[in-house]
Amino acid sequence: MANLAGDIRLAVESGDAAIGTREVLRAVMSSEAKLIIVSSTMDKSAMDDIRHLAGISETRIIVYKSDPTALGTVCGKPYQVSAIAIIDPGNSKILEEEY
Secondary structure: OOHHHHHHHHHHHHHHEEOOOOHHHHHHHOOOOEEEEEEEEOHHHHHHHHHHHHHHHOOOEEEEEOOOHHHHOOOOOOOOEEEEEEOOOOOOOOOOOOO
């Protein structure tokens, strides 16, 4: 079984990712985002914006079942992260796995 936290960390470290709601929205609008990961406790308005744009661009969304603090830790960041867009997965198989 795939380890989502490990795959997120590897993608952030070895590939390219947009971190934060504003950066994720930019990545989706510019068609760079290949996958979006959001915290399950993300702000509803921001989640609605991301879902809308992801639907238009047909970008898959994964809901990370934890809060932004835990998602930030998984990304190796010392702050809360509500959303991540994977632009280049690097050595991670995150785009190929089902979670």
